[in-house]
Amino acid sequence: MRLLNRSAGRLSRHRRGPIAGLVVLLLGLLMTGGLYAVFAPAQADSTDSQEELVKDGRELFLVGCAFCHGQNGEGVLTQDGTQYGPALTDVGAAAVDFQVGTGRMPMATPGSQAPRKEVVYTDAEIAALSAYVASLGTGPAIPDAELYDPDTLSSEEYDEYVVRGGQIFLANCTACHNFEGSGGAMPRGGYAPKIRGVDPKHIYEAMLTGPQSMDTFSDGNIPPDDKKAVIAYLNTLEEQPSYGGFTLGGLGPVSEGMIAWFVGMGGMLAFAIWGASHTTRTSRKKDGADA
Amino acid sequence: MTDSHDSIEPADSHGHGELVPDEPIANPGLPAHEPRPTDVDPAKEKRAEIQVAVLFALSGICSVLFVVSYFTFDVGDNWHVVGGLGASTVALGSTLAGALLFVGVGITHWARKLMGDHEIVEMRHPAYSEESDRQRALEDIKVGFEETGIARRPLIVFSGVGALGLLGLPAVVYLRDLGTLPGDKLEHTIWGQGGRKITIVEDGEEKEITVPKMRISRDAIGTPILASDLEIGDLVNAQPEVLFNPTRYYMEHADVEGAELQTHKSKASLILLRMEPGDIKPGKGREDWDVNGIVAYSKICTHVGCPISLNERTTHHLLCPCHQSTFDMADSGRVIFGPAGRPLPQLPIEVDEQGYLVAQSDFTEPVGPSYWERDYERDRFAEGD
Incomplete structure (x- = not known):
């Protein structure tokens, strides 16, 4: 303290001008104000925006979702006790981000199959809806990019993830989604959707939340790192050229057989019939034979 | 029943000859044969011959290209790719298809343009053999049967059947060796x-x-x-x-x-x-x-x-x-x-x-x-x- 006083005294003794005191005072005030402006309002803003987000989300929810899911997301039952729209109290933000972010919600008609279609809400609106539904109860949050994005891996890591992800994919996903993610048939006319060309975030969220009839693959079931491996594997499927020729949808023997029968054999038959029905004739007689 | 038969039959048997002539509409025969341009014009004939030869040559070229592409295109860890497809698959498929197709088209072209094309009629005839042939075959079988003496020599018959039956045993024993019995593994x-x-x-x-x-x-x-x-x-x-x-x-x-x-x-x-x-x-x-x-x-x-x-x-x-x-x-x-x-x-x-x-x-x-x-x-x- 004495040292400080002494140096301050020395400074003041040599440098003090007539308005130095005023300048120091102003500087102090500006710094305090500036620091306050940097830190304090930022905190105030984030709570405000979170509350506003939930509020905006609730407004959007009441207009677009409440008809089937209830005004407080409690779900709506039909007269015979089946679900019209399930309760959303414990689905979490990840479920909303997936369902609305892939265009599955809002549905065109109620039913157990929600097809992927054009997204009707903007990113900001989806964030608001997610925030509102997350505020209703528990449930998984929207994952961070480093959890699902295979681009965050180094190239050696990436190869290891692809191999591991392929094994996990073959054990857990191919039964319904087909060996190259082309989707497949389910009981009573349902189907498991094609999962090629889907945003990694949405694949991760689908595993996490089990949309529609799909089973859940929670973090206790398939750990986050293994989920990322599955996504890395699906990623390589996208990039891989089709070495065997046209994939015909990658659906297996049904589409391949159909093309072989109708296009292949049909084409050959048509060619044979065309060839057999075209022979030119002439009225001229053979030289020397017409005498 | 008998009444109706009686009433129908006379009408049938009598009416046939009078009402239905053997050939109600005169058989017009085959239309006159019209020659093809290649039949009458030697220049066209020569051209068709060259066309067939060209088709056969194309087939040969495709076969050679098949072998070339088999050895040229890489199918290991680093495939040659053409238009998003494996180059080897595309080349092998199209050259083999071409080799087969051009042979087929060439033969068809040859048959339609150059080979004889006069119409041939072959009348139907019964599929079974002549009665005398059938009788002779039955007699041959009968003679053969008697000459073996199966009916008279039961000793040979029984020992023969027994030998054939026992021949199954080596098969059973040997096939059993192919694997262990499943036991209660299932x-x-x-x-x-x-x-x-x-x-x-x-x-x-x-x-x-x-x-x-x-x-x-x-x-x-x-x-x-x-x-x-x-x-x-x-x-x-x-x-x-x-x-x-x-x-x-x-x-x-x-x-x-x-x-x-x-x-x-x-x-x-x-x-x-x-x-x-x-x-x-x-x-x-x-x-x-x-x-x-x-x-x-x-x-x-x-x-x-x-x-x-x-x-x-x-x-x-x-x-x-x-x-x-x-x-x-x-x-x-x-x-x-x-x-x-x-x-x-x-x-x-x-x-x-x-x-x-x-x-x-x-x-x-x-x-x-x-x-x-x-x-x-x-x-x-x-x-x-």
Whole structure:
């Protein structure tokens, strides 16, 4: 303290001008104000925006979702006790981000199959809806990019993830989604959707939340790192050229057989019939034979 | 009856000759043969000949190109790619198709342009042989039969039949050598290796110990599953932990590798589902086979043994992709649709001291498709059981 006083005294003794005191005072005030402006309002803003987000989300929810899911997301039952729209109290933000972010919600008609279609809400609106539904109860949050994005891996890591992800994919996903993610048939006319060309975030969220009839693959079931491996594997499927020729949808023997029968054999038959029905004739007689 | 016959027959027999002439419309015969341009014009004939030769030559070029592309295009780790497709596949396919097609087109062109094209008529005739030929064949057989003397020499007949019968024995004995008899392998899976009693030698003295109960592991990942890991709606494709960690169960690595591994997996693969505990309708004697709504069933379809895991979370219905057998996972694996004759075998599970899911025992019935010697008395789970 004495040292400080002494140096301050020395400074003041040599440098003090007539308005130095005023300048120091102003500087102090500006710094305090500036620091306050940097830190304090930022905190105030984030709570405000979170509350506003939930509020905006609730407004959007009441207009677009409440008809089937209830005004407080409690779900709506039909007269015979089946679900019209399930309760959303414990689905979490990840479920909303997936369902609305892939265009599955809002549905065109109620039913157990929600097809992927054009997204009707903007990113900001989806964030608001997610925030509102997350505020209703528990449930998984929207994952961070480093959890699902295979681009965050180094190239050696990436190869290891692809191999591991392929094994996990073959054990857990191919039964319904087909060996190259082309989707497949389910009981009573349902189907498991094609999962090629889907945003990694949405694949991760689908595993996490089990949309529609799909089973859940929670973090206790398939750990986050293994989920990322599955996504890395699906990623390589996208990039891989089709070495065997046209994939015909990658659906297996049904589409391949159909093309072989109708296009292949049909084409050959048509060619044979065309060839057999075209022979030119002439009225001229053979030289020397017409005498 | 006789009256009507009498009335019809005279009309028929008499009317035939008078009313219907042998040939009601005169046979116009074949239309006059019209020659083709190549028949009458030597220049066109020569041109067609060259066309056929060109087609055959194209086929030959395609064959050569097939061989060239077979050796040119890389199909190893780094494929040649053309337009997003494997260059080798495209080249081999199109050149082989061309080689075959051009031969076919060439022959067709040759036949249609240059070979004789006059119409030929061949009248139908009966397909059977002349009566005299048929008689002679029957007589030959009869003579042959008599000359062998089968009817007169029973000793030869019986010894011959006996020799032929015994000839089957070497085949039976030899074919039996092709593999070991299955024994009771079909009735047991590797799940039964957990909880068994074995004698080990430790510090020079024999001790009888109990192997830990078989933990349930995630397929492909290999880690054991805590009961608390799973959420309602989770489906886990699972395997016995011994396949990933054999030493814990006092087994050798060689016991769970290669062909052995495939055999074990084909019987032991498991589906683990967690549902609302209230949704489960436990079968008789199966009240304590689940843990907090977690149930375990064999993954092998009881119809022809396809692995199944197409589950609908909302209905707990498990569908087999091969023949659409559907099983109710909340109701003892009962068959609710399709050709499967028996419910999916359920594995009784519990948790061990550390909270991991373990099998209480092996499956209590053989898993997978039915077979001849199977004990069907235990397949009693039907609706309402």
